[in-house]
Amino acid sequence: MPTVIVVGAQWGDEGKGKLVDVLTEKADIVARYQGGHNAGHTVVINNEKYVLHLIPSGILHKNTVCIIGNGVVVEPAALIEEIRGLQKRGIKVGKNLLISKNAHLIMPYHIALDSAGEKMRGKKCIGTTGRGIGPTYVDKMARTGIRVGDLLHPDFFMEKIRTNLKQVNFLMKNLYGSRAFSAGKIYDEYLGYANVLKNHIADTDVLIDDAVSLKKNLLLEGAQGTLLDIDHGTYPYVTSSSSTAGGACTGLGIGPTKISRVLGVVKAYTTRVGSGPFPTELSDATGEEIRRKGSEFGATTGRPRRCGWLDTVILRHAVMINGLTGIALTKLDILDGLETIKICTAYKYKGKIYSHFLKELEAFEVCTPVYEEMKGWKKSTLGIKEFRKLPKEAQVYIRRIEELVGVKADIISTGRKRDELITIREQF
Numbered sequence: 170m171p172t173v174i175v176v177g178a179q180w181g182d183e184g185k186g187k188l189v190d191v192l193t194e195k196a197d198i199v200a201r202y203q204g205g206h207n208a209g210h211t212v213v214i215n216n217e218k219y220v221l222h223l224i225p226s227g228i229l230h231k232n233t234v235c236i237i238g239n240g241v242v243v244e245p246a247a248l249i250e251e252i253r254g255l256q257k258r259g260i261k262v263g264k265n266l267l268i269s270k271n272a273h274l275i276m277p278y279h280i281a282l283d284s285a286g287e288k289m290r291g292k293k294c295i296g297t298t299g300r301g302i303g304p305t306y307v308d309k310m311a312r313t314g315i316r317v318g319d320l321l322h323p324d325f326f327m328e329k330i331r332t333n334l335k336q337v338n339f340l341m342k343n344l345y346g347s348r349a350f351s352a353g354k355i356y357d358e359y360l361g362y363a364n365v366l367k368n369h370i371a372d373t374d375v376l377i378d379d380a381v382s383l384k385k386n387l388l389l390e391g392a393q394g395t396l397l398d399i400d401h402g403t404y405p406y407v408t409s410s411s412s413t414a415g416g417a418c419t420g421l422g423i424g425p426t427k428i429s430r431v432l433g434v435v436k437a438y439t440t441r442v443g444s445g446p447f448p449t450e451l452s453d454a455t456g457e458e459i460r461r462k463g464s465e466f467g468a469t470t471g472r473p474r475r476c477g478w479l480d481t482v483i484l485r486h487a488v489m490i491n492g493l494t495g496i497a498l499t500k501l502d503i504l505d506g507l508e509t510i511k512i513c514t515a516y517k518y519k520g521k522i523y524s525h526f527l528k529e530l531e532a533f534e535v536c537t538p539v540y541e542e543m544k545g546w547k548k549s550t551l552g553i554k555e556f557r558k559l560p561k562e563a564q565v566y567i568r569r570i571e572e573l574v575g576v577k578a579d580i581i582s583t584g585r586k587r588d589e590l591i592t593i594r595e596q597f
């Protein structure tokens with residue numbers, strides 16, 4: 170009966186994929202609400218690793234309907250490759266995967282504009298995933314975007330490509346010095362994709378509404394994280410969508426009164442990929458050790474993730490922006506064996522202490538973290554399934570996080586696998 174949003178509380182890669190996979194056990198529908206194939210969600214089942222980019226992480230459960238919502242941007246070739254990759258591994262992807270007609274298409278020129286834009290920004294580049302995400306959302310907001318549903322109306326689709334290419338090709342030639350795109354070539358390529366995808370295209374908002382009326386269990390999956398949100402993140406070092414909980418309503422067409430819970434996924438330390446400020450970043454051996462132990466390399470681009478201590482200032486921001494009802498604390502096991510663990514409780518900026526998130530980039534870039542030091546634990550927490558079995562120091566660490574953040578830990582993840590989990594409060 171409940172509708173639960175799963176949202177990243179930091180800069181992405183918190184372990185949302187694992188959580189969504191585990192919670193799908195009790196979900197009838199899993200729906201992705203924003204982002205595109207910039208996301209990389211890893212799910213480990215037994216010893217098999219699956220990395221999902223566009224398809225909801227619920228797809229590995231065969232009786233669940235998975236939806237790609239209107240708020241998502243879809244690169245059809247990447248989607249088809251992902252579908253085929255899963256099918257090859259014996260995962261059912263047919264009528265159980267539905268794509269909103271209103272989701273916007275990533276076109277070849279969006280990818281070219283993404284990399285050209287990054288080149289132009291030079292040292293101030295965002296460090297995007299190069300997937301064309303930003304330019305696609307630009308077109309959506311400029312009302313020049315092309316949507317998945319347009320693939321079903323070839324003449325209309327061609328007209329839109331022609332209109333858009335007038336501006337795109339002007340920029341390509343005159344600003345970026347690159348080659349022009351051919352409308353005919355894009356048309357042929359995309360109609361080929363339409364042929365493969367047509368049976369998946371649906372009015373997903375209506376489906377979701379029906380499921381809510383029938384009191385089904387719905388899981389709404391966010392990509393990226395709170396600090397990468399276009400409005401509430403570390404702008405301009407963010408992604409171009411609404412990755413926070415509000416994005417679930419607009420990105421799927423579900424009213425806020427239908428949401429029961431918002432679970433914030435929090436890594437037991439902090440990571441970030443790409444450019445932008447990161448107050449608790451560790452550029453020393455401890456940061457290196459966390460990266461190595463936590464295998465902190467991007468699931469989409471393979472880039473090393475920047476690592477640092479847990480920052481409860483950004484977590485309080487995430488609690489506020491998303492209205493978190495609980496947190497799922499992941500990768501606790503990666504902190505095993507550390508002598509001491511630090512938690513950032515506030516920032517120092519120009520001699521003053523701030524316990525809230527600093528919105529001005531100039532301040533956030535230069536502030537220094539105020540730390541509380543905690544005793545680490547020497548025992549392994551890997552695979553522990555009961556809270557009371559955790560080392561005392563780990564219990565103290567979790568309780569202190571709850572105090573500082575003001576929200577309880579509903580779930581604690583102690584490993585990559587499905588069953589390496591402590592459930593304190595069920596979501597469904």
Ligand code: GDP
Nearest residue numbers: 182183184185186209210211500582583584585
């Ligand atoms: P997402 O983008 O939020 O889905 O996260 P990613 O999949 O990009 O990155 C999280 C990584 O941590 C993945 O490789 C997961 O398999 C792994 N992971 C998730 N939870 C845990 C955990 O509790 N312990 C350990 N050791 N690994 C975890």
Ligand code: IMO
Nearest residue numbers: 181182207208209296297298392393408442443
């Ligand atoms: P998941 O869902 C971490 C980052 C990029 C870059 C910025 C903008 O796996 O948590 P974009 O290509 O979106 O325009 O890049 O956002 N980024 C992510 N970082 N996890 C992600 O997704 C990310 N998706 C985008 O590295 O800094």
Ligand code: MG
Nearest residue numbers: 182209210468
């Ligand atoms: Mg990821």
